[in-house]
Amino acid sequence: MKILLKNVILDRKSSDILLENGKISAIAPEISAPDADIFDGLDKMAVLPPFYNAHNHAAMTLLRGYAEDMELFDWLSNHIWPVEAKLTAEDIYIGTRLATVEMIRSGTVYFNDSYWHPEAALKAVKESGMRATLGLLYLGNVSDDAKSANAALIEAAQDIDTIEVSHTPHAIYTVDRATLQKISGMMESDGRKVHIHVSETAKEVADCLKEHNMTPVEYLDSLGLINERAMLAHCVHLTGHDREIIAARGAYIAHNPVSNMKLCSGMFDFEAARKAGCKIAIGTDGTSSNNNLSMIDEMKVAALTAKSVTELPTAGKTADIFHAATAAGASFAGVDAGEIAVGKAADMILVDLDSPVMSGNYDLIADMVYAADPTVIDSVICNGKFLMRNKVIPGEKEIIAAAKDVCRKIASWK
Amino acid sequence: MKILLKNVILDRKSSDILLENGKISAIAPEISAPDADIFDGLDKMAVLPPFYNAHNHAAMTLLRGYAEDMELFDWLSNHIWPVEAKLTAEDIYIGTRLATVEMIRSGTVYFNDSYWHPEAALKAVKESGMRATLGLLYLGNVSDDAKSANAALIEAAQDIDTIEVSHTPHAIYTVDRATLQKISGMMESDGRKVHIHVSETAKEVADCLKEHNMTPVEYLDSLGLINERAMLAHCVHLTGHDREIIAARGAYIAHNPVSNMKLCSGMFDFEAARKAGCKIAIGTDGTSSNNNLSMIDEMKVAALTAKSVTELPTAGKTADIFHAATAAGASFAGVDAGEIAVGKAADMILVDLDSPVMSGNYDLIADMVYAADPTVIDSVICNGKFLMRNKVIPGEKEIIAAAKDVCRKIASWK
Numbered sequence: 001m002k003i004l005l006k007n008v009i010l011d012r013k014s015s016d017i018l019l020e021n022g023k024i025s026a027i028a029p030e031i032s033a034p035d036a037d038i039f040d041g042l043d044k045m046a047v048l049p050p051f052y053n054a055h056n057h058a059a060m061t062l063l064r065g066y067a068e069d070m071e072l073f074d075w076l077s078n079h080i081w082p083v084e085a086k087l088t089a090e091d092i093y094i095g096t097r098l099a100t101v102e103m104i105r106s107g108t109v110y111f112n113d114s115y116w117h118p119e120a121a122l123k124a125v126k127e128s129g130m131r132a133t134l135g136l137l138y139l140g141n142v143s144d145d146a147k148s149a150n151a152a153l154i155e156a157a158q159d160i161d162t163i164e165v166s167h168t169p170h171a172i173y174t175v176d177r178a179t180l181q182k183i184s185g186m187m188e189s190d191g192r193k194v195h196i197h198v199s200e201t202a203k204e205v206a207d208c209l210k211e212h213n214m215t216p217v218e219y220l221d222s223l224g225l226i227n228e229r230a231m232l233a234h235c236v237h238l239t240g241h242d243r244e245i246i247a248a249r250g251a252y253i254a255h256n257p258v259s260n261m262k263l264c265s266g267m268f269d270f271e272a273a274r275k276a277g278c279k280i281a282i283g284t285d286g287t288s289s290n291n292n293l294s295m296i297d298e299m300k301v302a303a304l305t306a307k308s309v310t311e312l313p314t315a316g317k318t319a320d321i322f323h324a325a326t327a328a329g330a331s332f333a334g335v336d337a338g339e340i341a342v343g344k345a346a347d348m349i350l351v352d353l354d355s356p357v358m359s360g361n362y363d364l365i366a367d368m369v370y371a372a373d374p375t376v377i378d379s380v381i382c383n384g385k386f387l388m389r390n391k392v393i394p395g396e397k398e399i400i401a402a403a404k405d406v407c408r409k410i411a412s413w414k
Numbered sequence: 415m416k417i418l419l420k421n422v423i424l425d426r427k428s429s430d431i432l433l434e435n436g437k438i439s440a441i442a443p444e445i446s447a448p449d450a451d452i453f454d455g456l457d458k459m460a461v462l463p464p465f466y467n468a469h470n471h472a473a474m475t476l477l478r479g480y481a482e483d484m485e486l487f488d489w490l491s492n493h494i495w496p497v498e499a500k501l502t503a504e505d506i507y508i509g510t511r512l513a514t515v516e517m518i519r520s521g522t523v524y525f526n527d528s529y530w531h532p533e534a535a536l537k538a539v540k541e542s543g544m545r546a547t548l549g550l551l552y553l554g555n556v557s558d559d560a561k562s563a564n565a566a567l568i569e570a571a572q573d574i575d576t577i578e579v580s581h582t583p584h585a586i587y588t589v590d591r592a593t594l595q596k597i598s599g600m601m602e603s604d605g606r607k608v609h610i611h612v613s614e615t616a617k618e619v620a621d622c623l624k625e626h627n628m629t630p631v632e633y634l635d636s637l638g639l640i641n642e643r644a645m646l647a648h649c650v651h652l653t654g655h656d657r658e659i660i661a662a663r664g665a666y667i668a669h670n671p672v673s674n675m676k677l678c679s680g681m682f683d684f685e686a687a688r689k690a691g692c693k694i695a696i697g698t699d700g701t702s703s704n705n706n707l708s709m710i711d712e713m714k715v716a717a718l719t720a721k722s723v724t725e726l727p728t729a730g731k732t733a734d735i736f737h738a739a740t741a742a743g744a745s746f747a748g749v750d751a752g753e754i755a756v757g758k759a760a761d762m763i764l765v766d767l768d769s770p771v772m773s774g775n776y777d778l779i780a781d782m783v784y785a786a787d788p789t790v791i792d793s794v795i796c797n798g799k800f801l802m803r804n805k806v807i808p809g810e811k812e813i814i815a816a817a818k819d820v821c822r823k824i825a826s827w828k
Contacts, residue, residue, distance in 0.1 A: 069732060105770060264722065290784065291784035292784070294787060303676075307675060308678065356512060359817050366479040366482045370482075373789070374787050374788075396770075
């Protein structure tokens with residue numbers, strides 16, 4: 001299966017790009033490939049790396065807007081958790097499928113997920129053609145249901161190159177030390193990644209200092225869980241020493257600026273982490289605390305918060321923010337992508353430069369970070385295949401209809 | 415000219431809505447009007463009030479992404495001002511026309527503008543069918559060019575019901591006391607509105623306290639410029655006394671959360687102003703400090719900053735934010751709109767509930783504030799006429815082509 005992109009704009013020049021076997025095999029002013037599927041960019045479609053969403057709870061699309069403007073504990077215990085307890089594997093398959101449609105429309109090809117019934121999420125990801133890291137469940141006591149979901153996830157993921165299975169202990173305050181130690185031990189032998197919420201709130205840090213006389217990062221480091229296969233979600237409340245540890249170990253931070261503002265968790269200092277040498281990726285978190293999965297929205301708020309928190313207009317530079325939303329997440333996912341070059345994975349978006357917000361075109365990256373919205377994304381390619389082509393995603397209508405049915409069921413529980 | 419909206423969703427029910435002579439003349443489950451232009455909402459298009467953008471410099475679309483991530487003075491004096499000095503009236507007509515396309519695509523029907531060559535902006539607004547308040551120039555010494563632009567603006571606006579002319583002294587630090595006093599005097603006789611930047615930065619407030627021993631709001635109030643026809647842009651740094659003055663006088667605040675974060679001006683406390691009884695509208699500011707004109711983006715960041723600045727997840731409630739982006743701006747503009755009811759102005763948007771981000775539909779307003787993006791806006795009606803119908807805006811292609819030519823010219827000046 002070959003795709004030939006004709007007359008697309010790469011670094012301001014009209015180019016042809018050939019995609020073969022999931023990789024970019026040639027870039028030249030003029031390429032001929034009679035056996036390829038040809039896509040004409042009409043000299044107005046710019047090629048850019050797509051987005052890699054570093055922290056998500058995808059099936060929460062089913063709860064978007066379900067309960068707003070509440071105190072955190074009221075929101076979780078009286079609204080979110082009671083509904084989640086009733087969701088079936090089939091519901092979660094449908095919610096994840098809806099999430100894939102929304103992510104593809106906004107230019108995302110990968111997400112790092114943590115949610116109930118990951119084996120059902122896998123089915124949705126597989127159908128969508130996206131890449132994903134899906135998490136084994138460890139929240140609280142791992143029930144028999146969770147054990148069987150975990151086993152099904154590992155089984156189903158075996159033959160899919162673009163989906164991997166990770167350890168996802170929720171957080172240090174919901175998963176005990178013994179389990180965290182066990183996960184650390186497993187990681188040495190199974191080679192899996194780990195995905196965990198870390199230092200999201202000031203309370204988490206204060207409680208950890210009280211209990212362990214260490215920050216959450218120091219505590220996890222003492223257990224061997226801060227390493228180059230770790231995605232540390234949020235990291236809002238870091239000390240200088242925390243940043244040194246994260247940088248030295250080569251761990252990744254998943255920065256979720258919208259969720260942090262919406263839940264009043266605080267503001268992550270992007271520049272402090274960047275200057276300390278931390279790898280920073282960007283995630284949307286779940287839709288309940290966002291409320292969408294657009295990495296374009298997330299980049300804008302990441303740039304704005306980087307400036308606000310330092311009071312420096314030179315902070316959160318567009319190139320750094322774009323890198324965090326693209327190449328950094330790809331690197332965590334183990335995908336050799338994040339730039340459009342021969343030999344790299346054939347992951348890309350085609351951006352319509354005739355969109356009103358893109359028409360200035362002084363600085364394509366600045367336009368993507370600050371001005372764009374999903375209307376500018378014309379097509380999305382992942383692993384050498386179209387996920388969306390000229391705005392069309394196969395099966396979208398049926399997916400949305402099914403999701404609406406689940407949401408109506410949830411509404412009837414109120 | 416009658417429009418009959420069939421099978422649209424209003425307050426969760428399928429309805430028909432008849433529009434006549436710029437007003438909503440009937441709402442019922444079933445309306446027949448054989449002589450009307452019929453739009454079928456297919457029981458999936460929700461009707462909502464459109465957005466009223468309270469503070470804009472529309473033609474700055476020509477400078478979107480031109481210079482990023484710089485210190486304010488470097489940015490203005492070395493990049494923005496030198497280019498602005500070279501822009502012609504024709505350029506500003508084209509830039510404003512591009513802005514109207516972008517605003518219409520994101521559901522906006524009105525903007526309160528302040529920029530060079532307002533007489534050229536008027537031509538663009540008139541062609542677009544939007545409503546606007548366009549400002550007379552007072553920045554620094556009013557040059558002969560500005561005087562002639564002002565005269566042309568007043569002349570051209572006379573016969574257009576949907577465009578009005580206001581006084582727009584830029585700010586207290588660029589327009590002297592004598593000119594401000596003169597404007598205050600004119601307002602008593604000419605009935606015009608006033609639009610001015612107020613308390614945008616901490617420096618402005620400190621300088622004003624030093625020079626006048628008053629805050630900027632107190633100073634303007636002493637000159638009679640804080641009144642119910644005043645739109646006070648930014649108001650980031652308000653005292654409790656400032657809020658009392660603004661509330662007592664019935665003046666409007668134009669809250670520009672994205673620009674305030676991007677330029678590191680500080681964060682407006684939405685709840686403090688709301689509780690003090692101030693009328694709060696929302697604006698995008700110009701695209702150079704945003705970088706788009708989407709009131710949807712602006713609502714999201716307004717809600718997020720309201721929560722962040724107070725550390726209260728209950729702050730910046732979706733209904734209050736939506737009201738600020740719709741009804742509050744309409745009220746300033748003097749348009750009896752902001753809700754869909756018989757007798758109100760026929761200003762509305764049609765939102766596609768089959769969009770992935772709208773499919774939960776537990777809370778339409780929360781979905782608009784937090785989840786939506788311009789893809790969900792199917793059609794826009796202003797003063798009883800379609801500005802966009804099923805995503806089509808007449809003349810859009812030519813407008814974008816012309817704007818691209820101007821931007822290429824600007825790029826060649828570098």
